[in-house]
Amino acid sequence: MKLKNSAALVTGASRGIGRAIALALAAQGAAVAVNYRSRAQDAHVVVKEIEAAGGRAVAVGADVSDPVAAAELVSRATDLLGGLNILVNNAGISDDALIHDAAPDAWWDVMKVNFGGAYHCTHAVLASFMAQGDASIVNISSAMGERGWIGQANYAASKGALNAFTRSAAVEVARFGVRVNAVLAGFTPTDLVSEVLRRDGGKGIKRQIPLRRFATVEQVAAAAVFLAGPDSGYTTGELLCVDGGFSAQLGIGRP
Ligand code: NAP
Numbered sequence: 237m238k239l240k241n242s243a244a245l246v247t248g249a250s251r252g253i254g255r256a257i258a259l260a261l262a263a264q265g266a267a268v269a270v271n272y273r274s275r276a277q278d279a280h281v282v283v284k285e286i287e288a289a290g291g292r293a294v295a296v297g298a299d300v301s302d303p304v305a306a307a308e309l310v311s312r313a314t315d316l317l318g319g320l321n322i323l324v325n326n327a328g329i330s331d332d333a334l335i336h337d338a339a340p341d342a343w344w345d346v347m348k349v350n351f352g353g354a355y356h357c358t359h360a361v362l363a364s365f366m367a368q369g370d371a372s373i374v375n376i377s378s379a380m381g382e383r384g385w386i387g388q389a390n391y392a393a394s395k396g397a398l399n400a401f402t403r404s405a406a407v408e409v410a411r412f413g414v415r416v417n418a419v420l421a422g423f424t425p426t427d428l429v430s431e432v433l434r435r436d437g438g439k440g441i442k443r444q445i446p447l448r449r450f451a452t453v454e455q456v457a458a459a460a461v462f463l464a465g466p467d468s469g470y471t472t473g474e475l476l477c478v479d480g481g482f483s484a485q486l487g488i489g490r491p
Pocket of ligand 1: 252271300325349350377378379422426
């Protein structure tokens with residue numbers, strides 16, 4: 237177990253990728269705070285799963301887009317776990333629309349959760365993480381933050397901001413022993429992308445992915461655990477793609 241004396245907060249861990257990250261961190265021995273926004277029941281099921289496997293976990297509700305709630309979340313997670321040295325900023329939403337159709341509020345909601353949430357939680361942990369001199373922040377971002385996609389200008393911008401933030405934060409806090417990295421996930425079947433994949437079962441998208449398949453939540457979680465733990469001890473400011481080759485490809489078809 238590589239994270240035996242660690243305590244982690246995973247935002248948006250009641251389902252999807254966050255749930256898989258919480259389980260994977262716990263499997264490596266970390267105590268885990270499972271954050272959720274509205275689905276308390278689902279978060280408690282994750283806690284029970286971790287406990288059933290012999291681990292330690294607590295569920296803590298908070299809307300990370302609210303800076304005060306995010307600070308309270310960090311404080312509560314730290315108290316309940318008796319410390320905190322890993323933060324995984326995973327909470328995220330999408331609200332796809334063409335730019336000229338989108339309501340300004342919907343645009344900002346995506347930015348406030350996906351980027352604002354990561355900023356608020358990072359801000360809240362930094363004093364303690366820097367004082368400890370050995371801590372890690374992992375941002376769950378997207379290949380979409382580095383590429384364009386029709387109808388996802390809001391989502392792509394939020395993830396592009398998160399990628400830029402990851403690099404700058406990494407450089408800023410490296411001398412205090414705090415590492416900041418990001419996982420850039422590709423298509424991973426969860427509630428978040430169910431609408432996009434429903435159209436043709438995802439066949440059209442799969443054809444455009446070099447590995448011709450979607451990621452599993454466990455594959456994304458494995459990258460997050462790597463970046464959170466000691467195996468990546470000399471890695472910071474890294475944007476690690478887990479996208480089946482999607483962002484390595486020049487998408488203009490075969491010559
Ligand atoms: P998901 O299944 O829809 O789960 C989203 C999670 O975020 C839920 O636990 C939800 O809590 C929580 N959440 C949403 N808004 C929140 C808020 N304001 N405060 C606190 N928690 C909040 O999504 P997912 O696919 O697992 O996505 C997880 C992360 O991976 C996101 O950042 C997403 O952008 C990123 N990602 C996903 C994909 C993909 O293909 N799935 C690809 C690239 C990146 P409740 O259950 O309480 O609502």
